[in-house]
Amino acid sequence: MKYAVIGTGAIGGYYGGRLAHSGQEVHFLAHSDYEEMRSQGLQVDSCLGSFIIENPRAYRSTSEMPVVDVVFVALKTVNNHLLPEMLKPIVGPDTIVVLIQNGIGVEEDLQAQMPGLQIATGLGFICSTKIGPAHISHQDYGALTLANYSVKDDNRVGQVATDLEQAGVATDILPYDFARWRKAIWNLPFNGLTVALNTDTLSLVNSEEGYALLKNIMMEVIALANAAGVESLNVEHALSNLEATRSMLPYAPSMKVDWDHHRPMEIYYLYTKALQKADALGVKAPYLEMLEKQLRYLERHRR
Amino acid sequence: MKYAVIGTGAIGGYYGGRLAHSGQEVHFLAHSDYEEMRSQGLQVDSCLGSFIIENPRAYRSTSEMPVVDVVFVALKTVNNHLLPEMLKPIVGPDTIVVLIQNGIGVEEDLQAQMPGLQIATGLGFICSTKIGPAHISHQDYGALTLANYSVKDDNRVGQVATDLEQAGVATDILPYDFARWRKAIWNLPFNGLTVALNTDTLSLVNSEEGYALLKNIMMEVIALANAAGVESLNVEHALSNLEATRSMLPYAPSMKVDWDHHRPMEIYYLYTKALQKADALGVKAPYLEMLEKQLRYLERHRR
Numbered sequence: 001m002k003y004a005v006i007g008t009g010a011i012g013g014y015y016g017g018r019l020a021h022s023g024q025e026v027h028f029l030a031h032s033d034y035e036e037m038r039s040q041g042l043q044v045d046s047c048l049g050s051f052i053i054e055n056p057r058a059y060r061s062t063s064e065m066p067v068v069d070v071v072f073v074a075l076k077t078v079n080n081h082l083l084p085e086m087l088k089p090i091v092g093p094d095t096i097v098v099l100i101q102n103g104i105g106v107e108e109d110l111q112a113q114m115p116g117l118q119i120a121t122g123l124g125f126i127c128s129t130k131i132g133p134a135h136i137s138h139q140d141y142g143a144l145t146l147a148n149y150s151v152k153d154d155n156r157v158g159q160v161a162t163d164l165e166q167a168g169v170a171t172d173i174l175p176y177d178f179a180r181w182r183k184a185i186w187n188l189p190f191n192g193l194t195v196a197l198n199t200d201t202l203s204l205v206n207s208e209e210g211y212a213l214l215k216n217i218m219m220e221v222i223a224l225a226n227a228a229g230v231e232s233l234n235v236e237h238a239l240s241n242l243e244a245t246r247s248m249l250p251y252a253p254s255m256k257v258d259w260d261h262h263r264p265m266e267i268y269y270l271y272t273k274a275l276q277k278a279d280a281l282g283v284k285a286p287y288l289e290m291l292e293k294q295l296r297y298l299e300r301h302r303r
Numbered sequence: 304m305k306y307a308v309i310g311t312g313a314i315g316g317y318y319g320g321r322l323a324h325s326g327q328e329v330h331f332l333a334h335s336d337y338e339e340m341r342s343q344g345l346q347v348d349s350c351l352g353s354f355i356i357e358n359p360r361a362y363r364s365t366s367e368m369p370v371v372d373v374v375f376v377a378l379k380t381v382n383n384h385l386l387p388e389m390l391k392p393i394v395g396p397d398t399i400v401v402l403i404q405n406g407i408g409v410e411e412d413l414q415a416q417m418p419g420l421q422i423a424t425g426l427g428f429i430c431s432t433k434i435g436p437a438h439i440s441h442q443d444y445g446a447l448t449l450a451n452y453s454v455k456d457d458n459r460v461g462q463v464a465t466d467l468e469q470a471g472v473a474t475d476i477l478p479y480d481f482a483r484w485r486k487a488i489w490n491l492p493f494n495g496l497t498v499a500l501n502t503d504t505l506s507l508v509n510s511e512e513g514y515a516l517l518k519n520i521m522m523e524v525i526a527l528a529n530a531a532g533v534e535s536l537n538v539e540h541a542l543s544n545l546e547a548t549r550s551m552l553p554y555a556p557s558m559k560v561d562w563d564h565h566r567p568m569e570i571y572y573l574y575t576k577a578l579q580k581a582d583a584l585g586v587k588a589p590y591l592e593m594l595e596k597q598l599r600y601l602e603r604h605r606r
Contacts, residue, residue, distance in 0.1 A: 197604070213600070287589060287593050293516050297512040301500070
């Protein structure tokens, strides 16, 4: 299969790099570091074994890229309005587009813009950072959960999983709604609160008030997931997320990293969209609502 | 009447200074600036007319002070555990203690510790700052609302109002619960949010998200006031508070000043106590609850 990676950053560079390293044909869309990709290759320093992709297939625009079988979209969702235009040149009738992105509702929005598109979801459980041009540092974890959103043949998603496994990436395949909401249980509280309180995951979870804030937001996410039809998520998922975070190193979630680097935050798909669903389902989520307003205030009044 | 002022800061120094300037006998408890009070007097720079109290009756401890008719308590509530001990030497059977302090429930706590005490409430609508030892700067407003909490004879509260009016302080007398809750409509949202979002009153009220956060919290305070028996407070009070703040200069509420100066914040009487009442009354106040947890987290993890 031919792969394309849209967004060769910490996530796209790692998973795409792994696939290329295992011998797959991978076409990388690069932006600011196109020159370094061409001259130095794509360097991945990884806790699971480092490697360099020499002479990667790098491009400045998707209009120069071929139609592929699988696209990994690893852009920040703040750029998702650009996706239809970017995807058109590389997507054929059988192409699968795997959205490796944060939040709730990214698939439905893209689907509305591109009705025939076959979409899958990739949820990375990974600590990875881009530390320089064409240079990724992968520190911990690395699994990718896949879920089928609108791919006609489930086996096609299975094939992507097989390719990833052969490239050294642990995968599993889960039902779409379950996978998205389960990840949201961790993502929504930790991303926003680390920004609002200028802290890290470990300080939060180890403080009495931080723990209470996290747990309250997790329970709101779970109530929302339940109302959205994912009935198997419950308080145990909140408690196990909290416990697991206690045993992680202090960590800055992606929104905190974006905030610290003065980049736009993914407020829309991490909060606004979830709150729109809460509204439509008649579920109250006041902590999420307040957190979203605080984040929007902070972003607008950044000093 | 003999007056005592416990806490000769921005508030106690101003109101006590006005009374002394009008010829009343006022005994001031001073702490760090006792020496300056004795040597330089108490200087009040005021938009309503500046003055200096030469040779004020200043003390280091209430044990050196006489029993008085009226005590103004203008300490931060974080020190209220010290009040019974401080009050004992200056309080007789007919003494009125006027708590000029922020928050909800300060009177009931002091009453529980000193059951016979005659307590009144003073709510300052004033912008005043201590800018140096024994040196107060009064920039704007200045009215003091009085309310009777447990003074046996209402006329005694009226007498204090008369003395204040003669000293140039606008006063009114309102029912206790109404006065406290009406002030809480402004105090609770603005104090906490300016700290949590590191901002000022005007930036908050002029931003879409800030306005929504403020209004939501005001509506929680109003619902709580209604449940506590103050039925006349309603959405109009929230809207008029918001509008009034738009026409004020950018302002740092007292909690923001405390936070910026690394002093303890009055979280207990501004939030915790109100939330305990919400709990007891079966009223939901999730924004207040979340804000209290955030403030406690920030105070504990101050960097």
